[in-house]
Amino acid sequence: MLLPALLLAGCGAATTPAPAPQGSAAPPAATTPAAPPTATTPPRATPALEPARCAAAAEANCTAHTGRVLAIESVDSDGDGDLHVIATGGSVTAPGITVFDVSRALRPARDPRPGDRVTGAGPVYRGSFRQRQIEVRTFRVARAPR
Numbered sequence: 193m194l195l196p197a198l199l200l201a202g203c204g205a206a207t208t209p210a211p212a213p214q215g216s217a218a219p220p221a222a223t224t225p226a227a228p229p230t231a232t233t234p235p236r237a238t239p240a241l242e243p244a245r246c247a248a249a250a251e252a253n254c255t256a257h258t259g260r261v262l263a264i265e266s267v268d269s270d271g272d273g274d275l276h277v278i279a280t281g282g283s284v285t286a287p288g289i290t291v292f293d294v295s296r297a298l299r300p301a302r303d304p305r306p307g308d309r310v311t312g313a314g315p316v317y318r319g320s321f322r323q324r325q326i327e328v329r330t331f332r333v334a335r336a337p338r
Contacts, residue, residue: 240334241258241309241310241311241332241333241334242311242332243256243258243311244256244257244258244311244312244313244328244330244331244332245313245330246313246314247329253315253316254313254314254315254316254329255284255313255314255315255316255326256311256312256313256326256330257279257281257282257284257290257292257311257312257313257326258281258309258310258311259279259280259281259282259290259309259310259311260279260280260281260306260307260308260309260310260336261277261278261279261304261305261306261307261308261309261310262278262279262280262289262306263278263306264276264277264278264303264304264305264306265278266303269320270320272296273295273296273299274293274294274295274296274299275292275293275294275299275303276291276292276293276294276319276325277291277292277294277304277310277312278290278291279291279292279310284316284324284325284326285323285324285325286323290325290326291319291323291324291325291326292310292312292325292326292328292331293317293319293325293326293327293328294312294328294331295327295328298328298329298330298331300331300333304333304335305335305336307336308333308334308335308336309333309334309336310331310332310333310334311330311331311332312326312328312330312331312332313326313328313329313330314326314327314328314329314330315327315329
């Protein structure tokens, strides 16, 4: 009775690899197959945005700028329905920052969102907080890919 149990135990031990003797190379480790390559979607191109320009006979203090939206003030505190867009670049309002004051008549159907590109041109005036801003006569938006 004891003999069959020893034989079975010996068979199980024979299937386990013996440790490699010193100085010899270890058997290669099992490798897992690499994941199959997946199709990647190409990055979406940023839509073209024609930069706004001041008219030839524009006011003396007209300026134009194109930048990316950082933030917006969709509901103005004075209640006149205009839109304020804070964008990167330029130095109209502060170094590297330009604020566009978009009148109700020029306001786009959908407010721009952070990351969208905007362009505007118009005279520079002081806002309600004494900040310099472009009171746009021309304003366009290019939506960022989402």
